[in-house]
Amino acid sequence: MVEIHALADVQSSDLGKGTRIWQFCVVLPGAKIGANCNVCANVFIENDVVVGDHVTIKCGVQLWDGLRVGNGVFIGPNATFTNDRFPRSGVYPDTFLQTRILEGASIGANATILPGITIGEGAMIGAGAVVTRDVPAYALVQGNPAKVVRYLKGEKHD
Secondary structure, X not given: OOEEOOOOEEOOOXXXXXXXXXXXXXXXXXXXXXXXXXXXXXXXXXXXXXEOOOOEEOOOOEEOOOEEEOOOOEEOOOOEXXXXXXXXXXXXXXXXXXXXXXXXXXXXXXXXXXXOOXXXXXXXXXXXXXXXXXXXXXXXXXXXXXXXXXXXXXXXXX
């Protein structure tokens, strides 16, 4: 069963079993959200967005057209995604760059992810990082611009 808070505006019918969407969320009709996801308050999800299973999206996040989120991804509060490299008011590209967050990756609070980037499996983006290029699998990146600090593969995360 999908749980949708009475104060959410969910226009998509493509929602996986066990997904919960909290108050003040907007989910446009073309969005696809997998099973057992938790979409916290004040989240906006545009049409051309695909979210995998077991994903947590914390408060204050906007997922724009072209974003692909893998299974088991964590997106921290107020993380920012972009989909237009050269934004201008009233000027829209024919297509938006695809940004991919691969399975098991974590995006820290207030991180900014530029368009067309792939964040590798199990990677971790530090809070406030500005990601300007692809992030390798299991890399921990921090800073502005984000740089690899170390690799996490093989570590236990409690």
